[in-house]
Amino acid sequence: MLSEDVFMALTAALGPDRVFADPETLALYNADETPRQVTPGAVLFPASHDHVVALMKVAYTHKLPVVPRGAGSGNVGGALPVANGLVVSFECMNRVLEFDLDNRLMVVEAGIVTEEVDKLARSAGLFYPPDPGSGAYCRIGGNLAMNAAGPRAVKYGVTRDFVLGLKAVTGEGKTIVTGCRTTKGVTGYDLTRLIVGSGGTLALITEATLKLLPAPESVATLRLCFDSSRAATEAVARVMHQPVVPCALEFMDHHAINAIRPTGTADDLPAGTQALLMVEADGAAIDLPRQIAALDRALSGPGLLESRAGFTREEIVRLWTARKSLSHAVKQIAPLKINEDVVVPVTRLPDFVDTLDNLAREYRIPVVSFGHAGNGNLHVNLMVHPDDMDEMARAHACHDQIMHQVLQLGGTLSGEHGIGTEKRAYVGLEIDADTLSLMRAIKKQFDPTGILNPGKLLPD
Numbered sequence: 001m002l003s004e005d006v007f008m009a010l011t012a013a014l015g016p017d018r019v020f021a022d023p024e025t026l027a028l029y030n031a032d033e034t035p036r037q038v039t040p041g042a043v044l045f046p047a048s049h050d051h052v053v054a055l056m057k058v059a060y061t062h063k064l065p066v067v068p069r070g071a072g073s074g075n076v077g078g079a080l081p082v083a084n085g086l087v088v089s090f091e092c093m094n095r096v097l098e099f100d101l102d103n104r105l106m107v108v109e110a111g112i113v114t115e116e117v118d119k120l121a122r123s124a125g126l127f128y129p130p131d132p133g134s135g136a137y138c139r140i141g142g143n144l145a146m147n148a149a150g151p152r153a154v155k156y157g158v159t160r161d162f163v164l165g166l167k168a169v170t171g172e173g174k175t176i177v178t179g180c181r182t183t184k185g186v187t188g189y190d191l192t193r194l195i196v197g198s199g200g201t202l203a204l205i206t207e208a209t210l211k212l213l214p215a216p217e218s219v220a221t222l223r224l225c226f227d228s229s230r231a232a233t234e235a236v237a238r239v240m241h242q243p244v245v246p247c248a249l250e251f252m253d254h255h256a257i258n259a260i261r262p263t264g265t266a267d268d269l270p271a272g273t274q275a276l277l278m279v280e281a282d283g284a285a286i287d288l289p290r291q292i293a294a295l296d297r298a299l300s301g302p303g304l305l306e307s308r309a310g311f312t313r314e315e316i317v318r319l320w321t322a323r324k325s326l327s328h329a330v331k332q333i334a335p336l337k338i339n340e341d342v343v344v345p346v347t348r349l350p351d352f353v354d355t356l357d358n359l360a361r362e363y364r365i366p367v368v369s370f371g372h373a374g375n376g377n378l379h380v381n382l383m384v385h386p387d388d389m390d391e392m393a394r395a396h397a398c399h400d401q402i403m404h405q406v407l408q409l410g411g412t413l414s415g416e417h418g419i420g421t422e423k424r425a426y427v428g429l430e431i432d433a434d435t436l437s438l439m440r441a442i443k444k445q446f447d448p449t450g451i452l453n454p455g456k457l458l459p460d
């Protein structure tokens, strides 16, 4: 419970109807996509940068933990409240402040929904490439904090690559403005790239200047079926070794294919299919047949059972049906998934998928893997029954092994979901003590009293 004087100070800072501490509102904002829940002391709805400055000054004076929040779609506990702390929801800060076509940029407030940025850009022949699967509801502030990405990252890059500058508020309530409005600029340290991916632990982002690109004219799709995960992932390394860059290169392993079989969406896969690659090319319509032929050539090799191309909208939708049915189908395997988002170099993917199969067998846990193979980024899901203590113990041991194996293969613990509360314990395995202590010192400069999203990202 917030004290009366803190509640009054926050209401004075934001005005009426922007500070809520009633049980219904607290319950609505007590979790993200992770299964845990923590009740905050209040939920704040600032409507401007000045509101965020004002609320941070109150939080700094009273040493109140502050957890920024977009849509709460994160799956690592990044937006999980701190007990009795403040949740700052950016949903009322959702305006487009500037759309500059000639300079190919858009200035937006942090609470705008990601897909709306892309839709507006496309209405003028441009596009915003980062395309997280949650794009229809997640918000730019959350994407920036997690450096979100999606299938298009293999060709275009991740959120960080499309941010020219930021306006943000530090843990002391100071306004900082980073970056510039141009695609070149080296004045001062690159605080933009530091804040992007910092999980709301360094500053509250209020505005972002986003870089846009000309929208591709057309897309075409290839669906390739393989007799093993190893054969499919060997093809991934081959395709990344030639000059035509796909704009999506997605993988599904045999556990994923088995999961969709009951839905009927795997019925048109040839017998013996144990792994799938979905490959997309974009560009001028006249050039797509050439690109698809080059990709098909590079992907052909041992273990390929079938390759199908789609150029029309109907063909493309049909080819993606199996992949699109996966999220729902996986939930039928077991009630809980321990969801990892690890990355290995693409050349190590074949060894990694073998390792996953071996660990699944050894620990007797269904491990369903799929994801952005072109970046070496796999979503590895350990499917478990939370009430089965023996299974949970085996799953945690298996999970531990997976994290160690990823690092042994030269990989990294998170490709796009971030660290939050859920992966903090593993950060010390990847980052050495001296580097971690420099990171802690940086955090102290931005947030001297440690009130910005405490208990997230950096290990204690």
Ligand SMILES: Cc1cc2nc3c(=O)[nH]c(=O)nc-3n(C[C@H](O)[C@H](O)[C@H](O)COP(=O)(O)OP(=O)(O)OC[C@H]3O[C@@H](n4cnc5c(N)ncnc54)[C@H](O)[C@@H]3O)c2cc1C
Pocket: 032, 033, 067, 068, 069, 070, 071, 072, 073, 074, 075, 077, 078, 079, 090, 110, 131, 132, 133, 134, 137, 138, 139, 140, 141, 142, 143, 144, 145, 146, 147, 148, 149, 150, 151, 199, 200, 201, 203, 204, 205, 206, 416, 417, 420, 453
């Ligand atoms: C079905 C589904 C599909 C998904 N697919 C993808 C995917 O393809 N790629 C991907 O990368 N992720 C994906 N995600 C994860 C999630 O959607 C992303 O992490 C997304 O970026 C979170 O945005 P959000 O607005 O929901 O942020 P939240 O979950 O609310 O917050 C995420 C983090 O950002 C911080 N934060 C939020 N706003 C601000 C701000 N203004 N300033 C500073 N910090 C802030 C929060 O404190 C938290 O640490 C998926 C999630 C779901 C449920």
